[in-house]
Amino acid sequence: MKTSALIVGAGPVGLTLAIELARFGVPMRIIDKAPQRTDKSKALVLWSRSLELLERSRVSQHLVDAGYKVEGVTISADKRPIGRLTMDGLLSAYPFALMLPQSDTERILEEFLNDLGVQVDRQVELLNFNDTGEKVDARLHHADGTEEMVETSWLIGCDGAHSTVRHLLGKEFHGETSLIDWLLADIHLVDVPRTPEINIGWHSDGVLATFPISKNRYRIVADVGSAHSSSARLPEPTLADVQTVLDKRFPGGARATDAVWLSSFRINERKVADYRGGRAFLAGDAAHVHSPMGGQGMNTGMQDVCNLAWKLALVVHGRASAELLNTYSPERSPVAEAVLKVTGRITSVATVKNKLGQALRNHTASLILGMSPARKFASNLAGELSIAYSHSPLNARGKYLAPHPGERAPIRQQESPVGAGGAPQFAIFGKAEDIPTDLLLRFGSLLEPSVREPFTPEGLWVVRPDGYTALSAKSGDWHAVSTYFENIITKGSAL
The missing domain is CATH 3.50.50.60 (FAD/NAD(P)-binding domain)
Known part of the structure; x- marks a missing residue:
């Protein structure tokens, strides 16, 4: 075969x-x-950038329909909130974490x-x-x-x-492999206010992270002690073990019931x-x-x-x-x-255990999370919208206007994703004009047939099938586009 x-x-x-x-x-x-x-x-968790990329195959909506949208992350220390990140401000069609x-x-x-x-x-x-x-x-x-x-x-x-x-x-x-033992539980919780939040709790004896999955169902992750050997097999936790951790670290007296999956792990x-x-x-x-x-x-x-x-x-x-x-x-x-x-x-x-270190961590995190730019940066990092290929060999030289080569190209409302369906094609963003005939004759199979509206009127962009910018040039600089496809894509040599 x-x-x-x-x-x-x-x-x-x-x-x-x-x-x-x-x-x-x-x-x-x-x-x-x-x-x-x-x-x-x-x-x-499925993050914003993954859903953007999967939208090209039209599968994203199926996932979103089956999942639970989380729009915020609350961080607490010793059961008191010290900061909150929100996802609803992300410049994406998917401004949330999808729990599935x-x-x-x-x-x-x-x-x-x-x-x-x-x-x-x-x-x-x-x-x-x-x-x-x-x-x-x-x-x-x-x-x-x-x-x-x-x-x-x-x-x-x-x-x-x-x-x-x-x-x-x-x-x-x-x-x-880290020598810290972790507990993982997919369980149902009783007496927990139902809000679309991920909660990360720092406690004096460890961390407790809770992720909402569906009605009353949560993922629980917590560190439960240091191991002496990476080869020692971890025992599976019980529902009682989970409840003990919740009693110590979770605010509000939640009760664990109906375990779907209980497991232990060490981080590799x-x-x-x-x-x-x-x-x-x-x-x-x-x-x-x-x-x-x-x-x-x-x-x-x-x-x-x-x-x-x-x-x-x-x-x-x-x-x-x-x-x-x-x-x-x-x-x-x-x-x-x-x-x-x-x-x-x-x-x-x-997982800091030192009391002074914990106090410093909590104070510093509270200060940082109180700053709007820091929250925006963290949200974009979590949603993976800040991923870029800044040093890629596929980037054309020069950075005329943003988005620059290697950066994620924004998808605007009412605009179909780049490369959505069919053979892989590059999108051209520029003034409403026809792609030059000679460019179509040479590279037409690589290009979407219609020019899309530019991000700004002065610019011309080539965007890859995966939605990352390949070239940024002055409006009408079709020679730069031709040179890009001639040297980078069909010949595989650097510009």
Whole structure:
């Protein structure tokens, strides 16, 4: 069997990649060794930027309809509020955090993928692969004991923190495991005011984070002590353990009932140096794992594949140089590096045990969160709207007007997302005029046929299929546009 892309792993990251490739018309196959989707809540939050990117495939509204919108985060110290972040001021069509259990996210994504004519091959495991330089020969194992050889142009490992693809590539997972034990509970709470809020509580003996999921249902995360060995197996918590933590750290006397899922974990912070190995790529937890503080992990992985998919599609369809794929790791690796640093710092701040350190933390946080610019910065950071590829090899030189190359291009009300449906195309934002004939003759398959209204009248912008700015120039500077596509996209050389 031959295919253009073989996706290993059908979690949220693999399913997102499959949807993106399917809508771009890339022949592919997606496999997973598990017999069925997860039934656990696991990754819980979808942030604004992820929903913006998923809107291109028209799946976002399905997710929003199934989830619960959270518009604020309250931070408290010793049960007293010291600051609040709001999401409703975000300049996005999705100014909220969408709370949706991973089990539902996977269900919706898989149903959407099925509607695109693609089925997940379950109980199929990757055993090995051989990269010849021209193709990849993959050996698969089926549940009935049979084996299968698949020839694919490209292999993408979306197979989680224990990635087989990463292991076969021989890539080291740099990082460490924290020796702090954590409790996780997906439970129902009684006697809690129902408000659309995430609550982060710093207490003298630890942190307690509560995330609303649905009516009276919450995710509880709390640190419960230091471990002596990273190899010691953690016992599963009981409902009584959860209640003990709530009694000490949660304001208002909430009562825990009806546990949906109880688990313990330790935080791993690890990352590969390079997301590519020949014709194989890594994405999501296969490439990076972080502290769950901030709920950035799944979102980072889904955004990995939104970055990779359009590039892969252009190469498969022969519309761009294969050198385009060399930009995937340089763009996405720094994003994960930043997430590791931020979530690591948040975790360190939240788990301070020293009394003086706690007092200093609480006072400093109260001052910072009292400043409007700081709150705006934090909200944009949480919603992942501040992610940019400032040093990308895909950026045209020069910064004529904002948004500059590498920055997120805003989507205005009543405006369809860039690259929404069909083959990957770049959008042109400029004065209402026809794209020059010679530009259309040379690069018409790469361009949306109509010029969109400019962000400001003096400018001309090229925006990538994933909604990031590629070029910013003076109005009417079509030569800059032509040079960009000639050198960067079709030849793969720097401007």
